[in-house]
Amino acid sequence: METPQKPQKLSYGECRNFLSEIAESGSHVQLNPEKHLVVASRDATVLWEIRLPLPFPAIYDRDQSLNEYLKTVPEEIPTYMTVLVQAGAAALGYFEEGEVVLHKAIKKYMKRHSQGKSQINYLKTRGKSKAGSRIRLANTITFFEEINERLTEWEDEFSPQRILYSCTATLWGLLFQSKIPPPFEKKDSRLIKIPRDVQIPDFEELLRINRLSVAGWLTKAEI
Secondary structure (H helix, E strand, O other), X not given: OOEEOOOEXXXXXXXXXXXXXXXXXXXXXEEEOOOOEEEEEEOOEEEEEEEOOOOOOOOOOOOOOHHHHHOOOXXXXXXXXXXXXXXXXXXXXXXXOOEEEEEEEEEOOOEEOOOOEEHHHXXXXXXXXXXXXXXXXXXXXXXXXXXXXXHHHHHHHHOOOEEEEEOOHHHXXXXXXXXXXXXXXOOOOOEEEOOOOOOOOOHHHHHHHHHHHOOEEEEEEEO
């Protein structure tokens, strides 16, 4: 019976070297664009899979050969921004060689404490007549403006090669509706969604998510 082992952490370079050896050996693997994985199998049995470091470029074609994909992967860790957004809390970082260079935490009062409901959802059901609602609405507007203003500064100065993000679909949509737009389009090829559960964004959480994101995770099967 197939039993997965505990994932083995690989550095960016180790992951690239491992995949280069696999490509040179001619072993058959499959690319998984949705999960950012490379999978090796035999007779419908998974032998191993590797979750790629998120600074690796996104996979767009599952029929692409591993050799062709690796041509798009830089030898050194590319520069990237990480964007963690939840209602009322955001943590942003600019990274070089996998290490944080600049960071910014943004917090705004956007929830009704009695219900824990964000102003975004509350407005859809009850309106914004009360003073507290107006304050939360104003904070919601400036929240996204501050995020995009900081990201634009980093984009203009550094032109990061990758953008890693964690954000709900609703908040992501509002980010693009802000009077100050983000410095990238929704379909920017640099964007890669972080497949991790993110706690309330702050500097420590930014570092924790980075440690997980910059590494590759190899899982082998015991048969």
